[in-house]
Amino acid sequence: xxxxxxxxETGIVGQTIxxxxxxxxxxxxxxxxxxxxxxxxxxxxxxxxxxxxDKLELISFxxxx
Amino acid sequence: MSETQPEIQGLSYEAVYNxxxxxxxxxxxxxxxxxxxxxxxxxxxxxxxxxALTRIGVGHLTLIDFDTVELSxxxxxxxxxxxxDMPKVTxxxxxxxxxxxxxxxxTVQTKVTHENVQxxxxxxxxxxxxxxxxxxxxxxxxxxxxxxxxxxxxMGTGMAGIHSSNTITTxxxxxxxxxxxxxxxxxxxxxxxxxxxxxxxxxxxMIARLILGETEI
Numbered sequence: 001x002x003x004x005x006x007x008x009e010t011g012i013v014g015q016t017i018x019x020x021x022x023x024x025x026x027x028x029x030x031x032x033x034x035x036x037x038x039x040x041x042x043x044x045x046x047x048x049x050x051x052x053x054d055k056l057e058l059i060s061f062x063x064x065x
Numbered sequence: 066m067s068e069t070q071p072e073i074q075g076l077s078y079e080a081v082y083n084x085x086x087x088x089x090x091x092x093x094x095x096x097x098x099x100x101x102x103x104x105x106x107x108x109x110x111x112x113x114x115x116x117a118l119t120r121i122g123v124g125h126l127t128l129i130d131f132d133t134v135e136l137s138x139x140x141x142x143x144x145x146x147x148x149x150d151m152p153k154v155t156x157x158x159x160x161x162x163x164x165x166x167x168x169x170x171x172t173v174q175t176k177v178t179h180e181n182v183q184x185x186x187x188x189x190x191x192x193x194x195x196x197x198x199x200x201x202x203x204x205x206x207x208x209x210x211x212x213x214x215x216x217x218x219x220m221g222t223g224m225a226g227i228h229s230s231n232t233i234t235t236x237x238x239x240x241x242x243x244x245x246x247x248x249x250x251x252x253x254x255x256x257x258x259x260x261x262x263x264x265x266x267x268x269x270x271m272i273a274r275l276i277l278g279e280t281e282i
Contacts, residue, residue, distance in 0.1 A: 030199035031207045034239075039210050059206065060236065061199035064225040064252030065110040065261070 003055045014050050017045040021058075032059040073166060082167055089121060093277055098167075100276045101125040103189035105205060107153040108132070109256055110221050111195030112143035113265035114272070119161045124171045126161070127166060128154045129185060131176040141258040177201065182208035186216070191272055194220040195224045195265075197252060206242070214265050216241065217275050223247035224264035227256035233260070235267045243271045 002009050012020050021028050032042045032044055034057040040048050050056070100123050104111045107130035115126060130153045136146045138153075148156040150248035154172035159172055177185060177196075186192050186209065194205050198260045202222060209218045223246035224233060232247040245267035271282070 006077075019157070027199075032203050039207055041205075041211075042207065044179050056165075059244070061202040062225075062246075062249060062251045063195040063197060063199045063220045064223070064250070064256050065106055065108050065195055065221060 001053065002050055005056070005058055012050050015050050017048045017050070020050055020059075021045070022063075026058070026060065030061045032061075033057070034059070070213040071110060085124060085165065086166070086189075088100065092275070094122060094279055096138050097122050100190050101127070101188055102191045102193055102276075103127040103129065103186050104128050105185075105192040106193055106197065106201075107157050108138065108194035108195065108197050109258075109261040110224075110265045112153070112157050112266065113192075113262050114193060114195055114269045115157055115161060115235055116143055116164065117269035118272060119165045119168050119170075122165060122167060123272075123276065124167075125171075127171040127173065127185075127189065128157055129173045129175065129177060130154050131174060134191060141256055141261045146149040150268070163181050176267070179204055179208045183212045186213055189213075191275055192218045193268060193272060194218065195268070210242075214241065217243065217280075219243045219245070219268050219271050219275070221245045221264045221268050223250045225250040225256050227251050227257070227260065230263050233263050233267060235271055235282045243268075243275075243282065245271065 002012055017033055036055050071185055073081045102118055102123055104115055107128050115128060118126060132153050134148045134151050134153055134156050138144060144156050152174045154174050158170045158172050192209050194202055196202050218241060222244060235243055235245045237243055244263050
């Protein structure tokens with residue numbers, strides 16, 4: 001079980017952050033991912049695996065300013 | 066303030082300085098004058114935020130933007146037709162100095178990247194994100210958290226279209242991070258002064274609150 005933005009999600013343990021975001025249709029470059037309170041560096045998206053009991057916070061941005 | 070200071074508009078320097086602060090919130094002026102805010106982006110958000118902070122007398126602003134003034138900016142950004150093609154940071158500084166000559170303004174005409182964040186924001190008490198590009202917003206959150214986790218970061222996302230004013234709020238997802246906007250409306254819908262200024266107002270007011278010791282939204 002993984003908590004994503006406060007909601008329980010299943011079936012994502014073992015995915016890389018890139019796989020997880022891509023599956024959600026999220027534009028990778030516009031998102032900051034916090035895993036258990038720490039920001040996952042963009043360069044590590046391909047090598048960081050979602051683990052059981054992880055707490056993920058996705059902070060996404062839209063264009064305009 | 067000594068008597069050797071030059072007159073401004075035929076009035077003494079001191080009279081102008083004191084007169085301009087008369088309607089500021091009580092006991093705010095010294096704290097505002099002592100603050101240094103670095104604003105990343107001098108477009109719709111950045112130009113409006115900078116004007117608000119200049120008017121209340123934030124003592125030191127650093128403006129960062131790589132771009133120049135274009136016609137399409139003028140429906141929301143605080144530039145003049147006479148400033149077309151000027152670097153935005155230069156044009157904005159010019160305008161700000163007319164509003165309040167007592168603010169120290171540094172300008173940096175460059176693109177903010179992960180590599181230069183550490184240098185660009187070293188002197189800032191508060192970091193203000195005012196980019197247009199969502200990837201740049203994400204990059205700055207990541208880099209500012211890496212290099213300056215103890216500095217408040219005030220950001221904006223979602224101020225496009227003609228949606229209700231009341232969908233724009235300030236959120237405080239974790240310590241030192243404040244995000245204004247509706248979170249969803251995209252720039253491709255069109256961006257216009259009224260709604261962009263609401264978001265800029267949220268950011269500027271949060272920055273003023275932080276300077277005056279209020280950390281809640």
